[in-house]
Amino acid sequence: MFQNGDYVVYGCKGIHKIIDTTTLNMDGVSKNKEYYVMQPYDKPTGSVYAPVDAAKINMRKIMSRAEADAFIKTVPGISILDIKNNKQREDAYKECIRSCDPDELMRVIKTLYVRKEERISQGKKLTLTDTHYMQQAEGILYDELALVLDMPKDDVPDYISGIVHKSVV
Structure with missing residues (x-):
């Protein structure tokens, strides 16, 4: 279970901050079911509710700085998807993004x-x-890295390139 104040990657929805847990007072919704109240990282005035006990929802705590630095060093070894069929490639993009996994x-x-x-x-x-899937994947991953590395999101690609280049040389 996540704690208030934790930042999480919430499926294909991106970075969110856990604000609270609550039950929902809505018709058709169990009064005993707990939900995280989350604030989207890129929309600080919004709120999102996610079931605390939902096994199907991919949600994970964001990386630490050390984990982010270690991840970036693995980037050269991450293989690309080798799928020629457009529909299969799109399905693979969706699956990868839904996974929340940085790799x-x-x-x-x-x-x-x-x-x-x-x-x-x-x-x-x-x-x-x-273009849509590129923006979505970059948005999720680069928001996370910008947050943990304490830098503007626009600087993340160059930062990754710099680390990768140093590790290759």
């Missing part, structure tokens, strides 16, 4: 960077679907 989010990002370069070399742009 899977980075797998989507790396795959789409490679795909973007391939399309540019063919005189094409990244498709809207690919």
Whole structure:
């Protein structure tokens, strides 16, 4: 169980801060079921409710700084998705993003960077679907890393590149 004040990655919804736990007073909802009251990291005026005991919801505590630094060093070893069929590739993106797993989010990002370069070399742009999943994966992972590394989100890609480059050299 998470504590008030904890930051979590909440499925494909991104970073949230646990504000409280409560029960909901709504028709059709059990009065005994507890819910986390969460504040979206990118929308501090909003509230999201998630069942405390839901096994199907992927939610995890955000990385520590040490875990983030260790994760970044593993980025070169994270493989890309090698799926040629558009529908299967989209399903794989969805599954990776829903997992909340930093490795899977980075797998989507790396795959789409490679795909973007391939399309540019063919005189094409990244498709809207690919752009959507790129933004979603980057949004979740880069928000988390920006928070734990205490830096602006826009600086995260360069920070990752710098660490990866140092570890390769």
